[in-house]
Amino acid sequence: MLAQQSEADPLTSERIAGSVNTNPVFIRRILGLLSRAGLVASQPGVGGGWRLRRDAASISLLDVYEAVGAGPLLALHHRMPNPDCLIGRNIQRTLLNYFGEAEAAFKQALARQTIAQVLETAQEGELSSPA
Amino acid sequence: MLAQQSEADPLTSERIAGSVNTNPVFIRRILGLLSRAGLVASQPGVGGGWRLRRDAASISLLDVYEAVGAGPLLALHHRMPNPDCLIGRNIQRTLLNYFGEAEAAFKQALARQTIAQVLETAQEGELSSPA
DNA sequence: CTGATCCGCAACTATACTCATTACGAATAG
DNA sequence: CTATTCGTAATGAGTATAGTTGCGGATCAG
Structure with missing residues (x-):
């Protein structure tokens, strides 16, 4: 708007x-x-x-996404895993790496999209709809 | 595990x-x-x-992600926008398109990662840590 | 057959988060 | 000065997540 x-x-x-x-x-x-x-x-x-x-053409959806401070896309369980278990003591660090890659791909996609494009698309949708 | x-x-x-x-x-x-x-x-x-x-090598993180039925990464506001407003009546459809692209990029990244890789990384982390 | 496991599922609770609502002070234009 | 608008805090309803208990059903060892 x-x-x-x-x-x-x-x-x-x-x-x-x-x-x-x-x-x-x-x-x-x-x-x-x-x-x-x-x-x-x-x-x-x-x-x-x-x-x-x-x-509007200089504001990417990533700018907006970061501005509103959204949390991680894939959250870890909120309780600490058991350090006596091989998996338990390594899984969080490991998953953060893998999740981070996916999140980076997500952010790159958002970075390619701008507010100006969104506005234009919304206005086009208006024209093509038969009311 | x-x-x-x-x-x-x-x-x-x-x-x-x-x-x-x-x-x-x-x-x-x-x-x-x-x-x-x-x-x-x-x-x-x-x-x-x-x-x-x-x-484990045939199970991707995307398989797991879809199996647990996570909701959309970027949710829309839960109340219907005002249809009397140009933006209001078009924004949801428009945003779903843009969000969908970003989510697709996210899922493609998850599809490239397997449970076997995660396990291997966790075990490597174990070796390199000085105990 | 009997008993010890172990899953499957439902019910209830505690905690936290999201959003709606109200309220009030500060800044500004006329 | 007054009406308007932002900025922020406080409160409450509704919802989601996860912890807990309980119990029925399946399975295996003996």
Whole structure:
């Protein structure tokens, strides 16, 4: 939505929340994370709201993914394995390596996709749908 | 652990649980999923337990991932977006496309890795560690 | 046949996480 | 000054994860 909006006319968290069908506080929390990552900026007061700080074509989905600080794709069991077991004492380190490779492939794919592309695709979908 | 174990000497869920430092029921729940996918088999009774049904080199991490039925890597917001908004009525379909590409890259990476490789890496880690 | 294992499954609980909601202070434009 | 909007904290409902107990069914040794 921000990519679609003119820079001079920022979007309020309430309008965005209306589109997502949720509440403004939830939106502000997420936008706060994106703001800390330098992707968006907020303006308080009358006529205020949110706008992109960088061009939509320069923001990759990976930028967004990292900004919101998602946890690892494949989590390890939260309890320490048994160090008396050959597998137990080596499996976590080993799995982190293997999972890391898969996660890297995932991130590379996200890095190739930009907000501008997503916006364009959404608008194309609009044209082709018969209403 | 199952890949390391001889076929003739199945592992009980209690032994596995001891290595993971959790309880047998949790292990049985997961192995039940792997069993339905044909990756492992269980044997009740004295001397029973679990064993691999296929060679460890033929089981990819993707096989395991799909067997445990993990949800999508990137979930959509659980409430329907506002259909009166251009973005709202197109964003879910659009994002599913983009997320799907990233998830496909992730799965391709998992497909290239096998249980046999993981076991070997864990055993190598054992050799190189100074105890 | 009997008893000791061991799986399979259901029920219940504790803990944690996600999101909705309310509230209130700070910043800003007119 | 006042209306608006962000920023953040507190609270609660709903859901997910995993720990625990219990018990029935299958299997094997004797």
